[in-house]
Amino acid sequence: MTVSVDTIKQIIRPYGDTTGDAMVQVSFTLPVPHGPRAESAALQLAGKMGLDPATVVHSKPMGPDFTFFIVYGKATHLIDYAGIVVPEGREYPLLTPKQVNLAIKSVLGRKLVVVGACIGTDAHTVGIDAILNVKGFAGEKGLEYYREIEVHNLGAQVEVAELVARAKEADADAVLVSQVVTQKSAHIHNTKQMAAAFADAYPTSVTGGLGRPLLVAGGPRFDTVRAADLGVDRIFGKGTTPGEVASYLVAALVPSWSPE
Amino acid sequence: MSKLGLDPAVVAKARRLAARAAEPIIEMARTHTTVSVERAVLRLAGVTGADADGTPWVNRIADAVREQVGLEHGVALPVFHALREHQDPRELVRARFEVPEGAHAVRAGKRAREAVARGIARIDANRAERDRLLGKHGDPDPPWVYLIVATGDIHEDIPQAQAAAREGADVIAVIRSTGQSLLDFVPEGATRQGYAGTYATQENFRLMRAALDEVSGELGRYVRLTNYASGLCMPEIATLAGLERLDMMLNDCMYGIIFRDINPKRTFIDQRFSRQIHARAGIVINTGEDNYLTTADAVDAAHTVIASQLLNERFGHEAGLADAQLGLGHAFEINPDLPDSFRLELAHAQLVRELFPDAPLKYMPPTKHMTGNIFAGYLLDAFFNLAGVLTGQSIILIGMMTEGIHTPWLSDRDLALENVRYVRRAAGALAEDFHPAPGGLIVERARRVLSETVDLLDRVADDGLLNAIADGVFGVTRRPADRGKGLDGVIVQADGYYNPATEILQERP
Known part of the structure; x- marks a missing residue:
């Protein structure tokens, strides 16, 4: 038997x-x-x-x-x-601010530049501020707190063309946009429009971080779409903390670095 | 009698340096105005309400004046000149504004002053009413127990605040909705939705003060109400607090700059006006030095807390605040894994107590080292409460064992109050018996922090405070004077600038 x-x-x-x-x-x-x-x-x-x-x-x-x-x-x-399956973790390890700083400093040898904004008509900066402001979110400090991250927070109601221009001017490694307003699917439309504008502005780019900035969208109502559908590299949902975003940026932009 | 044996000459030197560092900032605040200062003048003059889109009339009017004639002369003269023909704010936003001259200017100035004086008279009446209620209901003995409510819904906050008062809270703070500090207008009316907090509005202030008056009568103890005069609308919120008899207001000289990336000039100009209002209203300000320790290390950065307190004291005194209105902030944030961490906390807390003997110090509980282990957090909060009792702190913000997990539940607050009640009852007047050994760790640590403070203020006075802020001296964050939110709302005063509120407030009652 x-x-x-x-x-x-x-x-x-x-x-x-x-x-x-x-x-x-x-x-x-x-x-x-x-x-x-x-x-x-x-x-x-x-x-x-x-x-x-x-x-x-x-x-x-x-x-x-x-x-x-x-x-x-x-x-x-x-x-x-x-019968308990090991949960599928995030595709990148969660790092402390110290590790994030160390990764950027030791591999890039310069500051990692992040440009953030609320695009289109969205005036709700709650999301982008929670991720970028020193004040932070859920007990974690925002990206401004990281010594090796240079943050340009453009605030609310930024036009896509301006965002592209400012990202080029700052030589951004990553662009973060947050979208709270979802009336008539404005968040989907705005984000697609932004991704298309970056694709036009960086015609030779291979992918996020290679020839163009990494594009990251955040907001509470992106759960029905995939990043690829919008043309961005990553979507973050409700409750995302600054540390998760920072860890993702390291994994995506400094892939050769590991905490060990 | 100093328990730490501080050298009075060193203390005096620290104060002199703080005054020298503050002077150029005060001069800038005297010679500039901001959109929010001008809107506060309109609020004092009795302009209330909002248009159909929720934009307050004070914003609509100030914007219209700015567009047509600029705000260099202040909002009062153009508006009160235009008021000859338009009475209703709805008409006023469509008025043709001009800066009146000669006899027209004198008449408009007189009418503006009369209108603003009525607003200030209401603030004076509220102060007298507070004194009357303190006499009638009784003023609780310090340390005052300070508790937070923050549901986002004012009608849910009210029963929670009343329950907290019944359980022993002396001060209720209504945390604001996330991001309100970055709104360049004050929302209108009673609000029932917020993000991790409740919007500060005039109506919410009124509702909560009325609810606390009710429970004060029931308890035979005046329960104070606190909110936040910070962010882009600091002067207006200070004004609304005075008009609705709030009792304490968070109002730090650098918090918005460092933690909210609000432009440094905007902040300092707004702040001077806010503090003049608070001084008049008998409001106790609470400063935010505790926050520096959430970004910087609490041991390494201890001297930046003291330096900021001395600056806050200087700015406060200049704006007319008495020592008894200076709720200077500090916090219990040293890593509990560090050996002697409790002794270091006692050294810092006693140092602040001795430097500011007449100030109602606000002592903040641990937040950075609250890990989600609620049981360990409860113990850490008990040590914080003990440090507060032992060093004679005046306002003790009650630590929640669920700090960092969620906004406090009813039961979290109840357990937190049980904690503080036990410590107060058990420790009693233990401060009488607390005499750190001369030459011991506590005394030496306090002296060292003070001497580092003097060194820092020396550098800041030489380099300029705005440069120090740009270099990231406070809270680790770099904030250049020409960056940050709200700079476009800063205006240099022209010759003939007139602000009836500042004029009345500087005359002092």
Whole structure:
């Protein structure tokens, strides 16, 4: 008899202090006054979350209308670890600002030049500022913070022709555009128009970073399209942090460098 | 009595150098104006509201004046001259503007001053009302517990702010929507959508102050309200804060330059006007030195914090702010993996306390070394609270264990307040027993930071503050004086420039 590979299972449960005890701890707030009824509600929620049995170890009123709970319980859900596929990571390693600076300095031997803008009628600089401003986003500093990156933030409502001219003038390694407004698919249209303008302005270019700047588009509503459809090199979606963008720039523009 | 044994001569030298570095900037601010200063004058004169596209009338009017006759003479004379024929702002934006001369100028100036004086009288009345409410409800003992709300929806912020006050917050700050600092207009009305924060608008100010008045009465303790007079509309937001009785305002001399790439000249000119308003309104300003430590190393850059505080103090005094209105900022941001990190924090915090004995210092919790391990973060916040109590800080921003993960949940705030309440109760008047050993690590570290501050200010006074900012002395970022956002809104005053607000504010009450 043979056992086929796909029938091998590796069942795991959370670990408290004994293998298989399946104990987890959660905390949450319910919008109800503190008391026995609130505790029953918390236990019912725990049950529906798959914790059985569950115990409320702490409940505390937060003002007259809210109660905070800490609950311990036995998770009834099982995980087959054998069936867990290693998630496909980003195609580049995430680097610290120090590593990014080192990569640029040691391989390029000069600053990496980034030109950023909101193009077309879009006046929402939230996205581009989150990536470029020192202030940054999600606890990470923006690209201005990187000593080896020279940032030209052109701001909002920049015409495509001007963006191309400024990118040439600055000898940009990368051009970042953000697009928040999506009425009538303006973000798709604007980005395609920009890519076409760069293709015209750099007729001999091979690809992003070779003969023309790397083109990067960012915005919350690009999830239905692929970079190639727009003519850009990379799309970043909602929640992208400056560190991800910086790491990508290194991977794309300084490919010979590795953190090791 | 100095616990650190600081040399008064060194302290005096640091202040002299800061004053010398500040002087050319103050002179520039006196001789320039900005679009936002002029719009603030219109707001004081009673212009409110926005057109159908949401552009405030003050922007429409100031733009129209600038287009036709320029703003070199200020907005007051052309507008009040035109007001002979047009009363409604909707008509005024279509008026033919001219800079009046002779008797016309005298009459327009007089009417402008009367209108602006009514706005300033409202600010004075608000200050008196605050004093009355402080007497009626009671003023909490320091350190004041400072908490942030930031849902993006003012109607969601209000119950959260009231809940935080009931749980012990003395100061509520409503974080602004990301990017508001770069808007060259102040949005109008109550707002229900923002990015990681709530827009600062006059109506949002009014709603939140009213809600806190309600809860102050319930608690028998006046709960203060804070917002941000920063960014391209700093003077207007300062004005709205005065008009709606806000109590504290973030207002740093260099934050917008360094962290928002706002033009340095624009910032300093806007700031002087803003601080004159704050001085008049009895508003406590909060400065932003804590932010430098989020980009620079908290040990290496400690002296840049002190240098900036001395500059903020000088600019503040010149604009009329009293010591009791200078909420100078600093932060607990040293890497906790460093040996003696807590002793170094105590050295920095005690140094600031002793340099500015009468200032309501604002002490900021760790953010850079909050990793997402909420349990370790809770411990670090407890050490921060202890440092605050031990060194007699005045305004303690409450650290959240979920810092860097999300804007605070109701339960995050509740747990944070439990933390600070425990530390205050347990430590009591421990500051009385805190006497760093002479010649010990804390005393030596504080002296060294002070001496590095003197060296830095010496260089800045010689090179010029604008050059130092261009060279990246503060917060590591380089900001040349001829770059950055908002430079096109800076205007050299012509002979005959008239600003009734500045005139009244400089007379002092």
